[in-house]
Amino acid sequence: MTVSCHWHFSFVTKARCALAAFSISRADVPSIRYPIIKNMVLQSLKNCLWPFCILRVPKACFRSTASGGLIIQSVSNDVYQNLAVEDWIHDHMDLEKQHILFLWRNSPAVVIGRHQNPWQECNLRLLRQKNIKLARRRSGGGTVYHDLGNINLTFFTTRKKYQRMENLKLVVKALKALRPQLDVHVTDRYDILLDRQYKISGTAAKLGRTSAYHHCTLLCNADKFVLSSVLKSPYKGLKSNATPSVPASVKNLFEEDPSLTSEILLDAIAKEYATQHQIDHHITLINPADETLLPGISNKTEELQTWEWVYGKTPKFSVSTCLNMAYKDSVLDVKINMDVKNGRIEVCNIDLPEHWLPPGLYSELIKSLTGSKFCPNETTTLVTTLLRVCPQDDELHSRWNLLCDNMIMLM
């Protein structure tokens, strides 16, 4: 039986020369009878390989789909930088010769899917108060909360080799190898469940022309209290076709087994990936701020932070709600209808009692809000600046401020 060998080299050709000098080819190995000698031959074949050489030997019993691989880990905890690295690898690296596993963790952040509506998905007010970042990734799927107790894994392959189930099975295999008693399995919605009920991992993917990536989270020791409070949206009356998230009860792996930490889990997954791709269990650290290593990365990082990307890419939605404003001794019901496109107010209707505000001022307010960002900061500066050209009447000012404060609460 002959076994064919495929050689993959990163840069060096020394190993090829070295192996050519060997009289015994790998093809002859199965025919060596004595196991000790067979092992010695195999070992010495491996030793003479240059470290960067990646050997692919299809096994006799099953057709291995694994090819060469590379495991990298980010040294940064900035969600925008790490998402930029994913974009960079997706756009610039040739994944024909090697697949890549990217490991990363973020300081507290909420990450929404490509086509989601942040107002629907999370409590933006709470995020601003607690200084938790909001990021929109380029892959689809739902909203997740990241902190250092949550690890992220991205599997980069060519588009043809895109295989989410295999990747998740790898993760489950790694977990089981680490702690055999863990009851973890992959569902057909590409989630990983613990004890058949708690979600510990969610998945999303991005496919391009030639390459694709599948990333997933893994809850090790995240702050569940913050998680549940930030992922609950207080905004009412939103109607949109944006992808909704499916809420699920979650549990940390740490709660199941307190000896598990993020580092241990990262290492176990890297080890399993190395085994499956038959490469060294070596994790390369990369710095997402390194422009020489990743040219163009700072532009990608910046783009991910712009308002136009995070909020402006929200699919068209409408806000239809009623403000209950307590003014003097009465409560006013004010109906508000707004259409928001690309994060900007396209149409705005405020149903106020007649002459509660002078008509000129009311139309000025509507005109200014139209085309303005659906953003509390923008609206605050807008309405306070407009107030400067209004008649200086305390009663009028207090009504104006009351209405505007209530409207800003919707954003």
Add this chain to the structure above:
Amino acid sequence: MAAVTALRSSCRAAGRLVCIHRVRSCSSIRFIKSKYVCVFDKSALKFSHQQRLFRTSAVSCGQIVQFKLSDIGEGITEVTVKEWYVKEGDSVSQFDSICEVQSDKASVTITSRYDGVIRKLHYSIDEIAFVGKPLVDIEIDASKGVAPEEDVVETPPMSHEEHTHQEIKGHKTLATPAVRRLAMENNIKLSEVVGTGKDNRILKEDILNYLAKQTGAILPPSPKAEIVPPLRKTEAVPAAPKDKARKIPVPVSRPIVFSGKDKTEPVTGFQKAMVKTMSAALKIPHFGYCDEIDLTQLVQLREELKPLAEIRGVKLSFMPFFIKAASLGLLQYPILNASLDENCQNVTYKASHNIGVAMDTEQGLIVPNVKNVQVCSVFDIAVELNRLQSLGSAGQLGTSDLTGGTFTLSNIGTIGGTYTKPVILPPEVAIGALGKIQVLPRFNGKGEVFKAQIMNVSWSADHRIIDGATMARFSNLWKSYLENPASMLLDLK
């Protein structure tokens, strides 16, 4: 197919383009105006109406190809269209992104396989699109001599190479249409370029490398870079010119013409409000009054007080002193803390000194104010300023912070400048702008030269109710408080 291509090349040689033959041989291609025969020769161009005929015919001669949605993988048959990057009438090049579709947590970017013009979008946003069914219709520009893959229209796509090659007989150089166009635009002969792709195919980087060698131009990064363990620089060719480019900007004459386009954006939101405010401010007749303040003593005082404030957890800058001194001045000259109504009938003297501090943020100029400075100590003002500054940089200032101001100070000196001409913010009547603190030589009482910390102040006031003398006296009082900080103690309430 071979017959068509042979025919086309011979026609080109003859200087004529005959489209009508194509109608017969390629039945799968549709034409919009097949009745126009685009036969022409050079003599016919003399006649203007035939020229017109030529032009319209050339457009209709482009073949329309239905670009089908390719296989997504994992047995998925339908996706939702989430965003279009093109609209009908846009021109696209090969590999340009056309749209974004989503299927079960996967977001897919669909790229164009052809160069041409989008003629029809088959789906609108949020509609379900089916794999294997047409997504867009693209009209391929026939005059450029591109050989589209007509067979792709029928076969399931994404299972073969996207590069067009070997269909045009006689060509030895292999390159995609996009690469060919790039070479043509730069007058490069493909035979002179060394191909580094599969089968010596010429890639885009090869064209760029060729250009770089010719002109030493700065190149965009190599699209197929690699992350090298352990973090060595890649051996890709553009590395050397890139290094040089980082050190010294090399002025070169680029062969590629850069067409910078004007960008027009609507004035919206906050900017619109600023336009209104400033237009109203223009109606106020401004006059200016400037002076120079010797802050040597104040600088010393602040150095002594800074650590005390830090112990209390507060950053102490010069602004709290300026603000408090202004408030003390306003007590003597309350007309500067007033407001004139729209019809200039009444002047309202405001009781509270709500002194605004101009802040420069990402959005632009915002002016939060410190309320009731007349009853605040310098330390209270410092605390409030800290709070406003942190909220301002986080973009979280509230309406109450931004309204009710009666007087404004703008410390433009932190950015730079000496004398300025500030614009009054209605409904106020006065504003002061502070320049930077410079160390300059001055004469003291004994006639000796000493190092003085000099800052310039520029006041603007509404000349309808404030006269120059009032402004000058207010400024002198303010100046005396700051030049001799101990004198503030006498008048502090």
